Amino acid sequence: MEPRDGTQSALKHKAIIDAATALFLSKGYQDTSVEEIAARAVVGKQTVYKHFADKQQLFSEIILGNIATAEGFTAAAAGILRGTDDLERDLREVARRYLVAVMQPSVLQLRRLIIAEADRFPGLARTYYERIPGHTVTTLGSCFRDLAERGLLQTDEPALAASHFAWLVLGQPLNQAMFCGYADPFSTSELDHLADAAVRVFLAAYAAPDPRP
Amino acid sequence: MEPRDGTQSALKHKAIIDAATALFLSKGYQDTSVEEIAARAVVGKQTVYKHFADKQQLFSEIILGNIATAEGFTAAAAGILRGTDDLERDLREVARRYLVAVMQPSVLQLRRLIIAEADRFPGLARTYYERIPGHTVTTLGSCFRDLAERGLLQTDEPALAASHFAWLVLGQPLNQAMFCGYADPFSTSELDHLADAAVRVFLAAYAAPDPRP
Numbered sequence: 001m002e003p004r005d006g007t008q009s010a011l012k013h014k015a016i017i018d019a020a021t022a023l024f025l026s027k028g029y030q031d032t033s034v035e036e037i038a039a040r041a042v043v044g045k046q047t048v049y050k051h052f053a054d055k056q057q058l059f060s061e062i063i064l065g066n067i068a069t070a071e072g073f074t075a076a077a078a079g080i081l082r083g084t085d086d087l088e089r090d091l092r093e094v095a096r097r098y099l100v101a102v103m104q105p106s107v108l109q110l111r112r113l114i115i116a117e118a119d120r121f122p123g124l125a126r127t128y129y130e131r132i133p134g135h136t137v138t139t140l141g142s143c144f145r146d147l148a149e150r151g152l153l154q155t156d157e158p159a160l161a162a163s164h165f166a167w168l169v170l171g172q173p174l175n176q177a178m179f180c181g182y183a184d185p186f187s188t189s190e191l192d193h194l195a196d197a198a199v200r201v202f203l204a205a206y207a208a209p210d211p212r213p
Numbered sequence: 214m215e216p217r218d219g220t221q222s223a224l225k226h227k228a229i230i231d232a233a234t235a236l237f238l239s240k241g242y243q244d245t246s247v248e249e250i251a252a253r254a255v256v257g258k259q260t261v262y263k264h265f266a267d268k269q270q271l272f273s274e275i276i277l278g279n280i281a282t283a284e285g286f287t288a289a290a291a292g293i294l295r296g297t298d299d300l301e302r303d304l305r306e307v308a309r310r311y312l313v314a315v316m317q318p319s320v321l322q323l324r325r326l327i328i329a330e331a332d333r334f335p336g337l338a339r340t341y342y343e344r345i346p347g348h349t350v351t352t353l354g355s356c357f358r359d360l361a362e363r364g365l366l367q368t369d370e371p372a373l374a375a376s377h378f379a380w381l382v383l384g385q386p387l388n389q390a391m392f393c394g395y396a397d398p399f400s401t402s403e404l405d406h407l408a409d410a411a412v413r414v415f416l417a418a419y420a421a422p423d424p425r426p
Contacts, residue, residue, distance in 0.1 A: 025332070026332070027243075028241060028243065030240075030244060031243060031244070112328055112329070114392065115325055115328050115329065115391045115392065116325070117329075118325065118391070118392055118393075118394065119238070119239065119325075119394070122394060125392045125394075126393050128392060129388075129389065129392035129393055133388060133392075157410070160410055163384065164384075164410070164411070166384065167380040167381060167384025167385065167388075168377055168380060168381065170380075171376065171377075171379065171380025172376040172380065175342075175346060176342065179328065179331055179338045179341060179342035180335075180342055181331065181332070197373055197377070200418065201377050201414065201415075201417075201419075202414075204414075204417045204418035205413065205414035205417035205418060206414075
């Protein structure tokens with residue numbers, strides 16, 4: 001019976017996460033009860049408590065669900081940049097992937113939710129900040145330091161260069177989504193245009209000058 | 214008696230706005246009642262309704278209070294850029310003022326509040342977006358178009374250039390404040406450094422090349 005129990009347990013875990021995510025997003029954390037989460041997930045209240053110590057731990061697990069998405073992008077970006085032999089092409093690829101990762105409705109929703117609840121959960125909001133945008137920019141900064149050592153970029157402040165890259169790429173569509181929602185998403189060609197324009201600006205400032213013979 | 218009544222009425226109006234702002238920020242819109250607002254402002258509930266049709270209209274007036282700050286910055290920036298005879302110096306001045314305007318705790322708090330309530334008030338959030346960040350970037354774009362016509366900048370997409378300028382300047386500190394709060398604010402020298410670095414990147418990409426004889 002173990003495997004079947006294990007599968008059922010995993011299915012219930014996911015049903016609870018999905019139900020709680022939907023309720024936190026529509027009603028906010030404070031106004032959502034464990035009873036409502038259990039009812040929407042079609043499980044008993046005790047089952048919720050078997051999986052999660054309390055409502056706050058459930059919220060935490062949901063919010064930090066964006067970490068997997070962020071780490072997937074960050075690992076891919078580092079791999080692309082470490083092996084680059086065409087920096088402009090590869091930065092465009094990284095910028096496009098960055099937009100795809102961040103502009104997913106599920107990522108945007110959790111981002112908005114944690115900003116909304118940051119006063120109530122300052123520790124969780126700081127963890128989110130450090131492990132998602134913070135970790136991404138730190139990794140990009142480390143890649144840019146390596147690229148400067150290879151003579152492909154020039155910067156004394158690779159962390160600041162990484163922050164400039166991130167905000168050139170993400171700023172406008174991410175800000176728009178925070179206020180105006182995700183019902184009318186950007187098209188792939190709009191996002192590609194933003195990615196390419198961001199890379200053009202970034203390289204104008206940070207590309208190492210061509211070595212002259 | 215008219216002037217004294219007018220003054221008292223204005224004082225009550227402000228007391229209601231201040232009380233409601235504090236409550237919306239600490240408890241959220243939904244969990245704040247008009248009774249609590251009246252109690253905190255030390256006025257009767259009927260006085261609240263004499264000044265504001267309902268809780269939503271009060272919320273609206275508070276949120277749109279950032280418009281005055283935004284318009285003050287935008288007008289100053291346009292004045293500086295239209296008369297510039299030293300673009301680098303004047304862009305640095307605009308970038309510093311932009312950070313000062315946006316990084317005020319009261320502005321950051323309302324920004325976080327409208328993001329938190331954007332699902333509940335999509336029309337208000339869109340109005341905020343259009344009249345505050347949207348209007349600022351549109352005005353900067355119009356200034357950059359003029360500067361391109363004067364031969365000081367080069368860009369086919371002044372609106373995109375304005376968005377790049379805005380996010381180079383604001384991205385990192387604004388994002389950090391959304392997640393980590395405003396208890397530990399940036400120092401003036403940190404903000405000045407961010408402003409100057411943003412202008413350096415912006416001009417590397419958008420400054421018109423020096424005319425050669």
